[in-house]
Amino acid sequence: MNSPILLQPDETFILNVGPQHPATHGVLRVKMEMHGEYIVNAETVIGYIHRMHEKMGELKTYPQFLMNLSRMDYLGALGYSHGHVLLVEKASGIVVPERAEYIRAIMVELNRIASHLFWFGAFVMDLGGFSPLMYALQDREHILDMLEAVTGSRLTYCYFRFGGLYNDVDDDFIAAARRFIPRMRKSMKKYHRLVTGNIIFRKRLEGIAPLSKEMCRKYGASSAVARGSGINFDVRKNEPYSVYPEFDFDVPVYHECDSLARYMVRMDEIEQSLRIVEQGLDKLPGGPIMPDKKPKLIKPPAGDYYQAVETARGSFGIRLVSDGGKNPYRLKLRSPTYSNMHLFDEACRGMMIMDALAFMGSLDLVIPEIDR
């Protein structure tokens, strides 16, 4: 027979959320110390999908490591590859043709929209609304189709090469992208009517999980987490790279610091990315997509190099220490979600579990990117 569980009024219990739990979107485990429905303490436990990408970076040659980057964050893969190719090009002095840079920017922004759309759907699903996910996935499907036609894959791209691209865009792609922009703008209006204006949705997010500026800085948060707390930081603006200075776009910043602010930042970012794609298509220069002269074997001279890029999930930094060999001596990946996630432990104390999981959704976690 069972012995009855007798809980004292001030007694807490441990709730293991994950590694398999619908709200963690992957194999994240959160050890929550609960007092009824309130969280007394939470501890995120990571490492369930660790694949040693950094070690692989040391063991593989530079071109061999190209495909690893898109396995980190499977939703916004191109941004990560972009950082890597920019870094290696900077280190080994490869000049990229302008057309290739423009196409890279267009592709990265389309991928960012796709990533934000998926986040939007999954976030609303965390709050219990299932239909927006389906709408968002249908819009995302258009982007994936476009990217598939050019890059050859739908999720884990290996499209960027050192010095340029694997494949040039064709007229079909440009026509499809031009068709996509107004369609996406129309969809955004629909999402705002269906979700943003919904009273239940607003009540669940407004004022929930306030993150102060100081806290964001302390944990090194970036992306919508920082921008929703009033920190105007976007690598594309603050440390410009590639052809981003050529584009006219805004960085949405909200000062409310709550979950709704983070939501609004990402929704506005979709519009800004659409603007970049639009301008990129207008300005797209002709010419080659690979440089004329490119070293046969990529061997950056000995030194210490760093490149940061703004991916869909925040500021992604990649540091390369080269000893002049054909493998990196050390390759350090600074993944943005890792920093964003560690906010959760401190911020969710005293919250109810359903608010805490809504807050976790607003952080936009992709677990393979944390564990690398």
Place this chain on the structure above:
Amino acid sequence: MRLTLLNVIIAVVLAIAFAAVNAAYLVWAERRGAARIQRRPGPNINGPFGLLQPPLDGIKLMAKQLTIPGGADRIMFIIAPVLAMFPAIMSFVTIPFSDSIVAKNMNVGVLMIFAFASMGSMSLLIAGWSSRNKYSMMSSVRAVSQAVAYEIPMLITAITVVMIAGSADLTEIVHQQSKSILHWNIFPLLGNSHNILMPFSFLIFFMCTLAETNRAPFDLGEAESELVAGFHTEYGSMGFGLFFMGEYANIVIGSCMTTILFLGGWGCPFGLFPGVWWFILKLYLLIATFIWIRWTFPRTTIYGLLNLCWKILIPLSLFNLLFTAGLLKVF
């Protein structure tokens, strides 16, 4: 005497069959409706329009092993799903579908249905408690506090209707509203009370039905993004199937009650051709609303839900009760 007993048995069997078929095919309707809302086909492979899906699902569920987690209270664990289905089916016995189609008419029909409805939360409590799963436990605590809270405005609103009709007999309540749409309790412009607040009462009753049946946006008991599957996390096989069917049977009961108390039962809006078809039409329109709401709204929070009940719905329904009492005294 014997004949009456036989009649009752036949009627009860028919009621059970109605409940079971409805529960099975509402799952199909829900999936098709959800698919329609989300621009996808939904189940359409098995049979025409996927109509064979529910029996096949049933066969699949029955073929599965019923696993009882170690440390669970075995007896309670098995009783809980039965208890989820049983009161819902028993409620069908008193529901009058038309003048003649009723298994057993009682003069306290309203009371009996609410008595059975409150047994439903018992099964959630037992299921959550006996599973020995922290998620189930939290879910059943939520479900019970929700059910207890929402029964109050629901009962008060029902009492308002009973006061207007002057009877707790469901058939009698429908007869009072049978003349035209203006006699229905939702807009009682004619009839014996001229209560302009009744549309609010209808809304309160409908919301309470949503909450009582654990439907979105009040499905906190099985909030899948927080509590995995809530109280039925540990249930597989037909245990899960019974909970599922119980939920849909409860939806049918809730919609039947709304139809009888507010929408004139089997009466036609224009007083023509009253009959069971009007009842069925109103019933399924309400159920379609249930499905529509579920696939449109996100979930509320548990404190938002309880605040809504204790701070808004209960005072409003109490006020309406007093207001109606006053009106009945005046007219």
